[in-house]
Amino acid sequence: MNTTAELTRRIRYVASPTLARFHASNAFYRGVMGPVGSGKSTAMCMELVQRAQRQRPGPDGIRRSRFAVVRNTYRELADTTLKTWLDWFPEDLFGRFGHSSMTHVLRFADVRMEVLFRSLERPGDLKKLLSLELTGAWFNEAREMPKTIVDAMGDRVERYPAKRDGGCAWAGVIMDTNPPDTDHWWYRLAEEERPGGWEFFSQPGGVVELSPDGDGPRFAPNPQAENLDNLPPHYYARRMAGKPADHVRVYYCSKYGSVQDGKPVFPEFRTSVHVAREELRAVEGAPLQVGLDFGLTPAAVFGQRLASGAWLWLGELVAEDMAMTRFAEELRRVLAERWPGLEVLVHGDPAGTQRSQVDERTPFDILRASGIAARPAPSNDPLLRREAVALPLTRMVDGRPGLLVDPQCRVLIKGMAGAYRYRRVELAGEERYKDEPEKNRYSHVCDAAQYLMIGAGEGRAVLGCESGPRPARAENAYDPFRRRA
Known part of the structure; x- marks a missing residue:
C-alpha cells in the first residue's frame, strides 16, 4: 500500500488564490x-482526494468515501474529465480503473476511496445516478447540467459511509464551469439570489477586453490571470486569433455570455438594430396581436402593426411546466393589466385544435372558457412562418427598422439573436444542419412570434398578396423611433 508521504513526492499541487x-x-x-x-x-480532483483523507476512520482504521463525478455526455466524460483524473491519480499508484463499471477505487495509506464516473447521456443514467449512496459529488462543466439534477444530487450525498464505519466528516456538491449565460441558474444563484449554503468563486480571465477602436473589440493579457505557470507561453493570445468576440469573452475573459453553436433561424435579426433603447408603448387605435405556442412550455408574444406598416413587439409571456388552464388565466391577467381597452386578436399554433386525451378539450377550448377568443393561425408551414418574420426584419419603413422589439422581451431577444437555431449535423468534411429548428427554451417564444405575424397577415405579404388595409395614420401618432439614439 502506498503511503501518503510517497504519493506526496509524486504529486505536487499548488492552488491559485x-x-x-x-x-x-x-x-x-x-x-x-x-x-x-x-x-x-x-x-476539483484535489478537493475530492483531500476530503477523502479527512473522513473519520471506521473500526478497522480505514477512511471510506464514495464520490460521483458527473458530465453530460459519455464522450466528454471519457475524453476530458476522466483523462484529467487519471493524469493526477494513475492506476500504477492508486489502483486499477474499472472501465466496464467506470469506477476507480483508490487505496493509499488508510484511505479507501470510490470514484464513480457517470454521464447523463442515456435514458436510464439519471435514474441510476439518483439512486446512489454517496459522500459527495462533482459536476464537471456545470453549465450543461439542469438545476433539478444538481438539487437532487444534494439529496444523495452524506449517505456514505454508514455511521458504524465512521460516518461522513464532510459531504457536499462541488462544481466547475466555464461562464454560462446570464439566464442560467448559475448566474441567478451566484449574482442575484446568493442563497445560504451556496458559495461561488470566479477566477480572473486570461485576457481582458479593452475599449473598442475602429477595427472592433480589442483584448489584452490579464496580469491577474491564474495558473499561467502551468500553461505554455502566450497561451491565450495564440488561441484568440480568428475567434469571434463572444467566444473570447466567454472562454478567455471569463465573462457571462453565450457562444452560439448552430445556424440561427433568423440571421436577419440584429440586436443593435431591432431592439428598442427604451420600453415600447402600445399605440391607441391599433389592435393588439397575440401569438401563442402551446404545450407544457407555452409562450405568448404581443405586438402591433403601425399605420406605416412597421411592427412593434411589445411583450412576451414565457412559462415552463405550466398547464394550459393556468397559462390561459395568466394570459388574461397580463392582457387586462398591460393593455386594457385595446382590441385583442389572438393567433395560436394550428396544432392546438387537437383534443387532449385527458378531458377531450383543445387549447382553443380552454382559452375560450377563460374568455379569450383565439383562432388557429392560417398555416403551420415552417418556411412561410419564418419568412413572415424575416420579411419585416429586412424591411425599412421611412428609414427605420420594420420590426422593433421591447428590451424587456429577454427570452425572445435571446432566441432571435441565435439561441433559436438549426442544430449542426455531425458530418466529417462538411457543415450541415438539421431542417427543423432545435427545440429548447427559446424555440417556444420564437414560434409564438411566428404565429403572431402569420396570423396578422404577414404570411400573405410573403406570398405577394395584400396583407389587408392599413389603419389611417394619425397626425400626432406615437412614434416609437423618435427617442432612439
Missing part, C-alpha cells in the same frame, strides 16, 4: 467559474 479560497470553504454547494486553462478541473 481563487482556488485556495474554494478549498478553504465548507459550503454544502460550491462552484468555481473560470476561463479555459485556469486549473478548475485539477482543483
Whole structure:
C-alpha cells in the first residue's frame, strides 16, 4: 500500500488564490467559474482526494468515501474529465480503473476511496445516478447540467459511509464551469439570489477586453490571470486569433455570455438594430396581436402593426411546466393589466385544435372558457412562418427598422439573436444542419412570434398578396423611433 508521504513526492499541487479560497470553504454547494486553462478541473480532483483523507476512520482504521463525478455526455466524460483524473491519480499508484463499471477505487495509506464516473447521456443514467449512496459529488462543466439534477444530487450525498464505519466528516456538491449565460441558474444563484449554503468563486480571465477602436473589440493579457505557470507561453493570445468576440469573452475573459453553436433561424435579426433603447408603448387605435405556442412550455408574444406598416413587439409571456388552464388565466391577467381597452386578436399554433386525451378539450377550448377568443393561425408551414418574420426584419419603413422589439422581451431577444437555431449535423468534411429548428427554451417564444405575424397577415405579404388595409395614420401618432439614439 502506498503511503501518503510517497504519493506526496509524486504529486505536487499548488492552488491559485481563487482556488485556495474554494478549498478553504465548507459550503454544502460550491462552484468555481473560470476561463479555459485556469486549473478548475485539477482543483476539483484535489478537493475530492483531500476530503477523502479527512473522513473519520471506521473500526478497522480505514477512511471510506464514495464520490460521483458527473458530465453530460459519455464522450466528454471519457475524453476530458476522466483523462484529467487519471493524469493526477494513475492506476500504477492508486489502483486499477474499472472501465466496464467506470469506477476507480483508490487505496493509499488508510484511505479507501470510490470514484464513480457517470454521464447523463442515456435514458436510464439519471435514474441510476439518483439512486446512489454517496459522500459527495462533482459536476464537471456545470453549465450543461439542469438545476433539478444538481438539487437532487444534494439529496444523495452524506449517505456514505454508514455511521458504524465512521460516518461522513464532510459531504457536499462541488462544481466547475466555464461562464454560462446570464439566464442560467448559475448566474441567478451566484449574482442575484446568493442563497445560504451556496458559495461561488470566479477566477480572473486570461485576457481582458479593452475599449473598442475602429477595427472592433480589442483584448489584452490579464496580469491577474491564474495558473499561467502551468500553461505554455502566450497561451491565450495564440488561441484568440480568428475567434469571434463572444467566444473570447466567454472562454478567455471569463465573462457571462453565450457562444452560439448552430445556424440561427433568423440571421436577419440584429440586436443593435431591432431592439428598442427604451420600453415600447402600445399605440391607441391599433389592435393588439397575440401569438401563442402551446404545450407544457407555452409562450405568448404581443405586438402591433403601425399605420406605416412597421411592427412593434411589445411583450412576451414565457412559462415552463405550466398547464394550459393556468397559462390561459395568466394570459388574461397580463392582457387586462398591460393593455386594457385595446382590441385583442389572438393567433395560436394550428396544432392546438387537437383534443387532449385527458378531458377531450383543445387549447382553443380552454382559452375560450377563460374568455379569450383565439383562432388557429392560417398555416403551420415552417418556411412561410419564418419568412413572415424575416420579411419585416429586412424591411425599412421611412428609414427605420420594420420590426422593433421591447428590451424587456429577454427570452425572445435571446432566441432571435441565435439561441433559436438549426442544430449542426455531425458530418466529417462538411457543415450541415438539421431542417427543423432545435427545440429548447427559446424555440417556444420564437414560434409564438411566428404565429403572431402569420396570423396578422404577414404570411400573405410573403406570398405577394395584400396583407389587408392599413389603419389611417394619425397626425400626432406615437412614434416609437423618435427617442432612439
